[in-house]
Amino acid sequence: MFLDPLTATLILSGVLAFTALITWFIYSVVKSNPTNVSEEFKEPYLAGEPTSTLSRIDAPSNTLFWGFIYGLSRKLYHYLRERMHSGILNEWGEYMSVYLGLLSLIGLLFTALILLRGG
Amino acid sequence: MIGLNSVGVLVPSLVGFAFILPLLGKLIKNVKFFHIYAALASLWAAILATYNAYLVFTAGTQVYPFGGWPPPLGIAYELDKLNALLGMVTALVMLAITIYSAWYLKDYEGVAYYYTLLLGLEVGLIGCLYTGDAFNLFVMLEVLSISAYALVGFYRSKPEAVEAAIKYGMFGAVATTLYFVGLVFIYATFGTLNMADLAFKLTFYVYYPVPNPFSGTFFGNPYVASAVALALALWAFTYKSAAFPNHFWLPDAHPEAPTPVSAALSGLVVNVGVYAIVRFLYTIFGPSAFVVQLRDAVLIALLVLGIASGLIGALMMVVQEDIKRLLAYSTISHIGLVLVGVAIGTSSTLNQNSLAYVLGLAGGIYHMVNHTLGKALLFLVSGILIALAGGSRKLDDIGGVGRRYPLVSLALFLGVFQLLGVPPFGGFFSKLLIYSAYMEAGMPYVSLMVILISAISLLGYVKLIYASVFKVGSPKVEQTTKVSLPTAIVLALGIACLVTGLATTYITSMMFDVVGSFATPQGVYDYWQSFFNTLLNLASGVMR
Amino acid sequence: MRFLKVRNMDINGFLFVFMLSTIMLNLVISLYGVFARPSLIKKIIALTILSDSGNVLAIAVGFRDWPSGWSPSTPPVLNVTSPKASDVVSFARVAVDPLPQALVLTAVVIGLAVMLFLVFLTLQIYRLYGTTDVRKVAKLKG
Amino acid sequence: MDIMYILGVLASALTYPGLATLWIISMFSEWWVRKLTARAQRRMGPTYVGPLGVLQPFADFIKLLVVKSESSQRYGNISLAKAFAFVGIGALVASTLLLPISPYSIYSRYDLILLIYFFGVWVAVSEVVIAISIPNPFTLKGASRYASVIALCEPAFFLSLLIPAYLTAKVLKAEPTWSITAVVSYAPQLWLNPLTLIPMLLSLISILVATQSKLMLPPFNIPEAEQEVIAGPTTELSGPLLALFNFIHDADLAISSLIITLAFLGGPYPFESNPALGALTTIVKFLLVLTVITVIRASFGRFRLEQGLKTIVKYSITPGLIGLAIALII
Incomplete structure (x- = not known):
């Protein structure tokens, strides 16, 4: 259907919200298992290494785009x-x-x- | 005959509210009084500004001559839809900022001076927007600037704050002085400083050359005067709006101010620069003025500058380590986008494709409003995060405080979506208008640059979200800090962001109305028509 | 150079053009001072020159009819109690335009406020940084 | 616009070309890519479920979703990740409605931009947020890498769609302007005109490279360090959440290929009048595009991030810009 761009965006946003809700509904029906927070999964997965090998779990935010900043446009x-x-x-x-x-x-x-x- | 009315009373009453404060500060020692006083003053301003906007949108352009002097002699406020709308947005956002200040400065002693300056800033903002007189614009710009310089250097024993203030103030003073020199040229040639009168004279100059004492000389040549005035005024206004390459002061000045002030500076003060540019290039030196070639050249320069500031702001966002500095660079980027939007009105676009002309201007103004809401929201959120993280502005020290405060994080997300411009937030629709304007005008490469700017700024926003919500840090969360009041304010602003998007069909048609009131020949005609009506009314009153 | 020609180029006309050129030169020099001198004090002095040049320019604009005659303009005070139309016309021809003076008065007051503020900030900079050289006052960057 | 139309759109969002169809197409695309890659590398690929293993991705998806349990680590925010996964799926479904393949498709002027925002920005934002909401050094690397690539390939994608849209508006005077629908109806004519052939070719190259990088397929899925797990953003995802993320990624692949099929290869052309034959042609072209993407994927090694970014600039943005310049001149 031919619409003006503003209405089209609003309808598509509505579709986005609607589909997200439906997907959430389907998901919560289909998925029967509760969230598992067992000891095994408590620490971040580091390819088998223990967390203690790292000095910090997170990356400092200024290294986040290292590749973009130093690789591409130094x-x-x-x-x-x-x-x-x-x-x-x-x-x-x-x-x-x-x-x-x-x-x-x-x-x-x-x-x-x-x-x-x-x- | 011309009694007190809401257009005229707003700024003087705010001046009164502001300047009685230091005196009250000597008499009353209770800090709470000042918080309530300032909030009430802001509320008063917000109600009046909203009423004025209502008046303009229902009853047409409003003119208020001060002291009953006929306009080209006396100072007049002239409200069309553009400045009425921006004045309303300004006053409402200032209300939110003032209430937020009560939380932000709850332990601070000298609040009387702070609120004097903050209300002074509001006087400057609304005065700049409302005035219909180019010299009064200069005065109000200086009121605004002095308040802004003082608020930037508010923590006067902090080296960075003082440094930022002097960097801002030094070139700011140059900018306003140059604007004054430009006004002198205008006055010498056209014999008036009233905007509507100027618009009239510039439109009809070709048919009825105005004689002036310097006619026939270099000084009295209208082309020379227009060129000098436009060049100097534009330099001053791009300084105020922080467009590249006049943007350098902004990332220093905005973060060093107290956080509510940063929100006001970044969200509102830069708008005044853009407003003045728009007023000069579309109403005064409008498309029907006699200096069309000059205007076209200036608009093309503005387009290039807009793209450059958009790119530089977005690129610099990516490398910032300070949350407020990141947001400050984002302001530069968005002002660039607004300038891209309002730079569309070259005569060739206007003649070939008036749809593109209207779309671009509407997109620019709409984006200005969207950016104001989103940026004020994000600065206020950053204030909450900084307070919770123990006062450090470093992104690394904030370390995911947001994950413990879901409502604050929600507001942050709303603000980021607004500025990133994802549908259905307001930021998307304004960008859509800008894209479509340039596609319509046969310049798709400008749209490409806009999408490049948006894409690069995505990196900066991801960094912001990551550092403030998702980062695994061990931040010193100040458990004693209560954040319910500021959270309510930022959520209200977040809802406003959503509403600017969801009500877009109404807002867009309103923006078209706004563009019609200041940029079309009909709008400019109405602008000086209401000026003449006021003049005739007053003159007939004098005769009687 | 037709556009530089002043009506009835006599000694007064020459002086007028000379004054204008001087003001322009002053503006340019003071801009150079603000933009290029490293010391904040020198910048402030240059800024004062800039705003004063602007003010002088405004005053010069107010001088009605100066380039044309030998008789100087009169102050904008009408010294007839009940003026007739002819009085007003002759007054408007010889009197100085008062509006630029009003503008300058406002601009001077505003300039004073800004200047004082900048001087205070410079003093504070000197206290905190120990220098007024802007090349050393650069903690904020990037 | 009445309520029936809205209901029709919503129904279409759930069935065709919406959620259900998207699921089938994306699972099938995954199978196609896996199978082809495996054969190129002399492996068997999926074989167990269904003929030639065609149902393998479906089985994997259902197993992950239904059988495995959700697990969360100490720093993770799994509900936020899920919320953004649903939003991402919603955005993908919304972008399918913009493609002219169903009676309920939505089109307007400038819907090219809507497509970019729904299909590009929303999906990218969702994927990044999903990754960083469960922090781990690897997911962070993956997310930042993805965001860096998006910053360049999003404009490249837009640029390469801009060229046919500009040409249809300018050369063919098609209505609605700047619409993906108009592009689809007129794309074959652009290939037949020698003047517009060159920019079309350049933009096709541009969009292929942009798609490759947008989907983080090889050569763009770049390891930063030796010990990095290849999974990148999905390192911490498990069970149902991984299923959702994979679905988003596959649907992204499917829709990208569909866009290339429709906007560049003309969709059902030359059998627009015959629905069955037209659909068949579209499917064949779609598989062709998938194959090309797979071949590129299989025949390259991996780049480091800066190499990847430079490749996007060199082989996607540059041809796109040249194409745009030519399109503006003619």
Whole structure:
């Protein structure tokens, strides 16, 4: 049926919620076993190693996207963090004044254009 | 003849509420009084702003000339649907923030000054939005800025806070001064600073050149004046709205402020910059103004800047280790998206495809509202998490406090979904409008950039959710901290996020109305028409 | 350079253009000062120059009819108790425009507040960091 | 729009092309991929249940769901994981309704974006949340790896669907614009026109690589360290939850292949008028796409994460961008 995108999204969201509810219902009917929290499963699964081999269970959040940050875009991030967002007011000022210069240049070019055309 | 009305009374009464506070602070020592006082003042503002919005949406544009002076001579507030709507959202979110402050500062002694500044911030915000006078916008921008600088440096013995405040304040002062210089050029050439009057004169300049004392000189050339004024004003407004490359102050300033203030700064103050950009580029230097080529060039520059800030904000989110700093970069990213939305109105788009024009602007304004709700919510949640984790803002120290507070986590999820823009949250629909606008305008690569920005920012939000809800840490949970009041507030904001999505058909048509009131020739006509009506009424009163 | 031509270019016109150019130069120099000088104190001084240049520019805008004649403009005070229309017209021709002065008055007051605040922050920076060099005041980054 | 229509949509969400059909297709796709991979590696693959073991995935699924018990570790939040699993399944079902394969399919202008958000974003968010809600160093690695890949392959997926949509709107002036339905009806014409052939080819390459990476199939399921378990995000999942996660993953595979089949290979073309023959053609094309994906999967080794990400940029985003540039020019 042809709908406008907003209504279509709302209907599809309704379908999402409805299907999720139905799936949950089917799941709770089909699954008869209770949640098992026996001793065997209490610790995280570390391929057979005991938890004590690790100093911490979780990963520090800054290593979460190591591959994305250091693998893919190391140069980009180096530029963004060390050069651009250096925290030094004057280095920010360079970027800002370039932008101000750009806006002034647009204004100047426009004015020159108009005046040359004899406005 | 022009008595007190709700449009005119809101800002002055808030000024009164704000400036009596230091005096009361000397007299009354009970901290609770100030919490209640500030909440009541905010409630007053919220009721009035909502009533004003109701008035504008039912009865059309409202003009309030202060002191009964006819508008181009005196200052006037002019409310069309755009600023009425934004004013209502601002006042309501400020109400939530003020109530939240009562919890946040429950052990703090000097609350009188805090609330003076917070109410001053609200005065600045609503004043900036309501005013119909370009110079009054400058004054209100300064009121807003001074409150904001002071609130950023509120913890004045903390080196980082003072550093952030001076970094923000130093260039902020430059920005507002440059805007003032731009206004001088406008006044010299057009002889007026009233926005509606300017819109009128700029539209009809080609047909009826206005003579001015400097006609024929460089100084009095309207093209020169428009170019200078637009360049300087735009620089100042992009500074306030933190668009790349004027965004540097934001990730320093917003996290260092007290958390409720961060929510106000990130959710509301940046909106004022965008609002001013929109007002200048669509109402004053509107599509029918005589400086069309200049306007097109500026809009294309804004589009590029919007995409750049979106990308940089999203990329920088991924590497943050501080929860509030992560949210601050997310603000930059979203303001970029809003700018992408409102930068659609080049003359070629308008002439070839007015549907794209309306869609893009509606998407931009809608996204502004959505971002306000989502970002205020997330900052307030971050305040709760930080308090529970013993005061550290590091993502690692927060270490999954959220898993012990399911309602707070629920609010966090709602806010993240709003900002990530998944259906059926409001953030999705505003992005949908922006996508469709650029597809309609035959620029699908812009839509591609928007989806790239969204996809990269997914990483940042995953990091946020992971660190605050799922992480297995051993955080120092402050058992004594009661969080029922702030939890109720963030849940209310979360519900608001859902409602902006589920009621989207109404809200979208409302946004189209809003766009019609400030960006279409008819809307601009109405804008100066109501200005002239007020002028004529007052003038006939004087004659009598 | 037609667009730089002032009506009746005489000594006053020349002075007017000269003043405008000076103000523009001042604006640019002060912008350089704010953006490029490392010391916060120097930045604040440059900022003062910037806002004062803006104010002078505004005042200059208010001078009605200056470039054209030798007689200076008069203050915007109407010295006739019951003015006729002709009085108002001649007054409007010779009097200074009062509005820029009102604007400047407001801007000066606001500028004072901002400047005081920035000076206080700089003092606090000096207390906390022991320097006002912005290259060293950079704890927040990334 | 009346109540009967809504009821019809809901019924369709549960039967065809919704939940039930999706289950069958995705289990079958899993079998097809497993069998082909096994044969390519000179193994037998599933054989026990049903002819050629075709019912093996069904049996596995039911066994995991019904017989095994739910287990939770100390840090896990199993109910949240389940909630997001259901949401993920809901999102997949909702995205099947956008494909023009049933009388109750929903289409609108810009429904391309709806497809991306329901099929891409919601599913990705669900999978990530399922993984991190039961924390463990391996699941975290898996989840962060998945999120990193998604950050690049989501735009690539969008880009490669954008090209045929743009071409149908611009060259063929088809209505509704930017709709997957219009793309499906007009895709074969784009292949026949030499001007639009090149961007279509580029976007096909782009979407194949994007699908491969979106599903974390080899070569994109990258081990970070030697001792890492390959399971990645599913390390801590067991019993019914694992069944749900596998279902999401298989359904993701099935729908991706279906999208490629419909949007690029024209679905029932050239037998649109004959329902039976058309359905048969669609099925054959669907199996072809699955086979191609399996062949790519079987013939590559694994990449490290940064290699994988660079591959997406090189072989998915770059051809997509070139294709878009060509599409914008012509």
